[in-house]
Each structure stands twice: as C-alpha cells, then as structure tokens.
Amino acid sequence: MTFPVIGMVGGGQLARMTHEAGIPLGVKFKLLSDTPTDSAAQVVGDVVVGDYRDLETLRSFAQGCDVITFDHEHVPMEHLRALEADGIAVRPGSRALVHAQDKGVMRARLDAIGAPCPRHRIVADPADVARFAAEGDGFPVVLKTVRGGYDGKGVWVVRDEAEAAEPFRAGVPVLAEEKVPFVRELAANVVRSPHGQAVAYPVVESIQVNGVCDTVIAPAPDLDPELSTHAQQLALRIAEELDVTGHLAVELFEVQRPDGPAVLVNELAMRPHNSGHWTQDGAVTSQFANHVRAVLDLPLGDPRPRARWTVMANVLGGDYPDMYGAYLHCMARDPGLKIHMYGKDVKPGRKVGHVNTYGDDLADVRERASHAAGYLRGTITE
Incomplete structure (x- = not known):
C-alpha cells in the first residue's frame, strides 16, 4: 500500500507543525507555499511555490494529493467548490469552511442551531452602529469585518458613532457585536x-x-x-x-x-x-x-x-x-x-x-x- 499524500495549502507554522506530526506515521506532505522561505517550506520536502488565490495553481497542486487541507481559511470559496467538483477530497470542505471565512455566515448559522452568542447583527454604516448600540446597553460595541481578520486585525472596539467610521473603509460588510463583560x-x-x-x-x-x-x-x-x-x-x-x-x-x-x-x-x-x-x-x-x-x-x-x-x-x-x-x-x-x-x-x-x-x-x-x-x-x- 502506498502511504497517502496530504496537500497542505499555506506555508505557516501550523503547516510546519502538522507536517511534523505526520512524519512518524509515514504520511507524505506536499505544500503550497507563498514563498520558499515560509515556515513550513523550510522543512517540507515537496514544496510548490504559488498563489492559493489562483484556481489553476490549486488544481495543478492537487494532482497527486489524496486530500487537501489548510493552515489558514483564506482560499476563495469558489475555488474550494471547484476542487470538490473535480472530485478532490477537501477537508474541511467548503460547506464547513464558509463559517470560518465569513463571520456573518457563522453568526447566522450558530443562531440557527441555538448556540449561545453575543448580541449581534450586520450594520450598514456608523449611524446603524449607533442604532445597534441603542438597542442594547449602548457604547462601547465591537465591530468586525466579516472576512479577513485574525489576531486582533479587523476588530475594533468603538466608543461612539464617530469612531465607528474606520471599519467601513475596508469595503466589506461589518458585523456589530455587544462588548461582552466576560470573566x-x-x-x-x-x-x-x-x-x-x-x-x-x-x-x-x-x-x-x-x-x-x-x-x-x-x-x-x-x-x-x-x-x-x-x-x-x-x-x-x-x-x-x-x-x-x-x-x-x-x-x-x-x-x-x-x-x-x-x-x-x-x-x-x-x-x-x-x-x-x-x-x-x-x-x-x-x-x-x-x-x-x-x-x-x-x-x-x-x-x-x-x-x-x-x-x-x-x-x-x-x-x-x-x-x-x-x-x-x-x-x-x-x-x-x-x-x-x-x-x-x-x-x-x-x-x-x-x-x-x-x-x-x-x-x-x-x-x-x-x-x-x-x-x-x-x-x-x-
């Protein structure tokens, strides 16, 4: 039996450590990395340098892989669906990953299954943020761009309507959430x-x-x-x-x-x-x-x-x-x-x-x- 090949999209430290975990199992790794010096590219033997945002690059990379997985959630959703339509095993799949890519979709789905969440809704502009605040306990509120944020990026705590202008400059939908007084x-x-x-x-x-x-x-x-x-x-x-x-x-x-x-x-x-x-x-x-x-x-x-x-x-x-x-x-x-x-x-x-x-x-x-x-x-x- 030939040992399987995992195709890892993204060359960061998560890919590096996942590769390390597969070595004792004899599992082979193929890496799609932005640069040859990325964290995982330094240690994985089979590295393809390319742009994960390009569908043909992804399709070519997937050849010879038994399954595709990721060290980030940024691969365009339409590309993931195209790979699945090609018969490629993508894990997690597009139906799951959309909830990690889009905070608005995530909140809607969590609401539908009854998972407890902070009070939230998509807001249209700073005036709408002020209305959202007034519907609850007032300012401050938390604003998040629905896509692309991580490690505190794409997240703002705003104290009034004027401060709420910055998140909308990214040109993507904005999610407002109550500022939770957590323990x-x-x-x-x-x-x-x-x-x-x-x-x-x-x-x-x-x-x-x-x-x-x-x-x-x-x-x-x-x-x-x-x-x-x-x-x-x-x-x-x-x-x-x-x-x-x-x-x-x-x-x-x-x-x-x-x-x-x-x-x-x-x-x-x-x-x-x-x-x-x-x-x-x-x-x-x-x-x-x-x-x-x-x-x-x-x-x-x-x-x-x-x-x-x-x-x-x-x-x-x-x-x-x-x-x-x-x-x-x-x-x-x-x-x-x-x-x-x-x-x-x-x-x-x-x-x-x-x-x-x-x-x-x-x-x-x-x-x-x-x-x-x-x-x-x-x-x-x-």
Missing part, C-alpha cells in the same frame, strides 16, 4: 473525522494581550465541571452541525449570569489553533496528529492530558533577534522546558515560536513558561 476567555478544541468519530480536549483558558494570544492554561483553572462539560459538548455539536472534518477551535467567553456561569461563542477556527499548541507536549495525542488522522479518516487518538497542568506561552518577536543565543540559559534553567520555534525572522510583535511547560504545581508551571518566553524575547535578562 475570561476559554477555548474548546475538538477533532472530527469524516465517518463521524470525534474527540474533545480539555477546555483551556486563553489569555490575550493586545488582541493576540499570550498564554494558554490547560485545563482552565477553577472552571466549573458542568460548564466545562457543556463547553466540550457545545464544540462537538458545532463540529457535527457544520460538518467539520479535522480540528475545530471554538473560542468562548465565560460570563457570569444570575443563575451561574455560562459561555458564549466568540470565534471559530477550522484548523489547528494557537489554543491547542499545548497538546504537543501536554496531551497523549496532539491537535496536529489528530488533524492528520481526521483528514485521512483514520481512528482518532487519545486527547487526554499527560500532566495535571500544561501552560503554553507564545514567543513574540522583540528587539532581541538572537533567540538561539538564549537557549543555553533557558534549557539549563529548566530541563523540562519544550521550545517550538517557527523559523521566522524576528519582528516586533510577530509570533515566532512558543514554549510548553507542564507539572503538578500551576504557579510553578506558569512561572516557567512566562520566564522562558520572556527570556527568548529579551524582556527578561536573568
């Missing part, structure tokens, strides 16, 4: 295969700084067990209702209601996700390995944690470019530290890697992750 942000990560098998990872706490994920704690500390189970079941139901194949991250707000804690769905991502990076070292089967299994319709692996606590801290670029020079200190200080770097040029604020720590003492595990990420970035020098 914290959570994420429920699940994986689903074409034959319907699904697994759920522990619900995690995701700590954001300036709209970018900074730290993930697995499992979320002091989370009500019933709410944790509810969040996992909600994510599994969304995966089934939207016919997701592969990894699905459901970003959540934890809110306090008069009758107790609850969750609201914030965003969806249909690919491996930053909130699941802890699973590389903290779970029996990582999100990347299970995504590989799912798109190939193999039995899914055990999602249970290996340790009581695992903490992931993102390494962001700063003014200290020689991160390799910091390894000696970090590794000597913490032999249990796991460092994952993406092969990217260091630029201020850019995600260039992450670290994972694990153990029985949460305070100690958090300190170790924070110190290593800070030292690699150069904000900590001892």
Whole structure:
C-alpha cells in the first residue's frame, strides 16, 4: 500500500507543525507555499511555490494529493467548490469552511442551531452602529469585518458613532457585536473525522494581550465541571452541525449570569489553533496528529492530558533577534522546558515560536513558561 499524500495549502507554522506530526506515521506532505522561505517550506520536502488565490495553481497542486487541507481559511470559496467538483477530497470542505471565512455566515448559522452568542447583527454604516448600540446597553460595541481578520486585525472596539467610521473603509460588510463583560476567555478544541468519530480536549483558558494570544492554561483553572462539560459538548455539536472534518477551535467567553456561569461563542477556527499548541507536549495525542488522522479518516487518538497542568506561552518577536543565543540559559534553567520555534525572522510583535511547560504545581508551571518566553524575547535578562 502506498502511504497517502496530504496537500497542505499555506506555508505557516501550523503547516510546519502538522507536517511534523505526520512524519512518524509515514504520511507524505506536499505544500503550497507563498514563498520558499515560509515556515513550513523550510522543512517540507515537496514544496510548490504559488498563489492559493489562483484556481489553476490549486488544481495543478492537487494532482497527486489524496486530500487537501489548510493552515489558514483564506482560499476563495469558489475555488474550494471547484476542487470538490473535480472530485478532490477537501477537508474541511467548503460547506464547513464558509463559517470560518465569513463571520456573518457563522453568526447566522450558530443562531440557527441555538448556540449561545453575543448580541449581534450586520450594520450598514456608523449611524446603524449607533442604532445597534441603542438597542442594547449602548457604547462601547465591537465591530468586525466579516472576512479577513485574525489576531486582533479587523476588530475594533468603538466608543461612539464617530469612531465607528474606520471599519467601513475596508469595503466589506461589518458585523456589530455587544462588548461582552466576560470573566475570561476559554477555548474548546475538538477533532472530527469524516465517518463521524470525534474527540474533545480539555477546555483551556486563553489569555490575550493586545488582541493576540499570550498564554494558554490547560485545563482552565477553577472552571466549573458542568460548564466545562457543556463547553466540550457545545464544540462537538458545532463540529457535527457544520460538518467539520479535522480540528475545530471554538473560542468562548465565560460570563457570569444570575443563575451561574455560562459561555458564549466568540470565534471559530477550522484548523489547528494557537489554543491547542499545548497538546504537543501536554496531551497523549496532539491537535496536529489528530488533524492528520481526521483528514485521512483514520481512528482518532487519545486527547487526554499527560500532566495535571500544561501552560503554553507564545514567543513574540522583540528587539532581541538572537533567540538561539538564549537557549543555553533557558534549557539549563529548566530541563523540562519544550521550545517550538517557527523559523521566522524576528519582528516586533510577530509570533515566532512558543514554549510548553507542564507539572503538578500551576504557579510553578506558569512561572516557567512566562520566564522562558520572556527570556527568548529579551524582556527578561536573568
């Protein structure tokens, strides 16, 4: 039997780490990358450099691939449908991915299946934003372009009608949402295969700084067990209702209601996700390995944690470019530290890697992750 070939569209760090997870299985990877120096292009053997927005490039790339998957959600929907019409296995498929590409479509579908969401609607102009605010608790409100946003981009918190003008300059529809007074942000990560098998990872706490994920704690500390189970079941139901194949991250707000804690769905991502990076070292089967299994319709692996606590801290670029020079200190200080770097040029604020720590003492595990990420970035020098 010939081992299958996975065609990965997008050459970022998610593709790099998914490729790594497929190596022990003997799975072959073919990569469509924007440039030959992208994160995954540095490590995958079979690289095609091309534009994912060009249909003929996609069709040519798909030749010889048993399945196509993605490390981002930006491939034009009409191209995905054309590939499917050609008989190519696209996972997740276009019917699922449209909910990750278009926040308006996502909100409408979540409403239809009864998933709890912040109050929202599509708004036409700044005056309509003011009306939306008046329909609820007033300003501030959150505005999002329905397509193209990530890591805080395409998202605005506006305090009045005048501030609401900026999002409309992008020329795409704008979604208004209430600014949720949340307790914290959570994420429920699940994986689903074409034959319907699904697994759920522990619900995690995701700590954001300036709209970018900074730290993930697995499992979320002091989370009500019933709410944790509810969040996992909600994510599994969304995966089934939207016919997701592969990894699905459901970003959540934890809110306090008069009758107790609850969750609201914030965003969806249909690919491996930053909130699941802890699973590389903290779970029996990582999100990347299970995504590989799912798109190939193999039995899914055990999602249970290996340790009581695992903490992931993102390494962001700063003014200290020689991160390799910091390894000696970090590794000597913490032999249990796991460092994952993406092969990217260091630029201020850019995600260039992450670290994972694990153990029985949460305070100690958090300190170790924070110190290593800070030292690699150069904000900590001892």
